[in-house]
Amino acid sequence: MxxxxxxxxIPAVDFLVTFxxxxxxRARSGELDRGASAVEWVIISAVVVAIVGVVAAIINAxxxxxxxxVGDCIKGADAGKTC
Numbered sequence: 001m002x003x004x005x006x007x008x009x010i011p012a013v014d015f016l017v018t019f020x021x022x023x024x025x026r027a028r029s030g031e032l033d034r035g036a037s038a039v040e041w042v043i044i045s046a047v048v049v050a051i052v053g054v055v056a057a058i059i060n061a062x063x064x065x066x067x068x069x070v071g072d073c074i075k076g077a078d079a080g081k082t083c
C-alpha cells in the first residue's frame with residue numbers, strides 16, 4: 001500500500017495483514033469487476049436452466065397425456081371403430 005511492511009513476529013498475524021492488504025489493493029484497483037461478470041453469468045445460467053426445466057415439464061405433461069390417450073384407445077379397440 002504505502003511501501004511499509006508490518007512484521008509482528010507472529011506468522012498468523014503477518015499472513016493476515018498481508019492478505020488483507022492484498023484484498024484492499026485489489027478492491028481499489030477495480031479488479032473486482034471480473035467477479036461481477038461471473039455473477040452475471042451465474043444468473044443468466046440459472047434463468048436458462050429454469051426455462052429449460054419449465055419447457056421439459058410442459059413437454060413431459062403433453063407426452064404423458066398423449067400416451068394415456070393411446071393407451072385408452074388400445075384398451076377400447078374395436079375392429080369397427082377408430083380413435
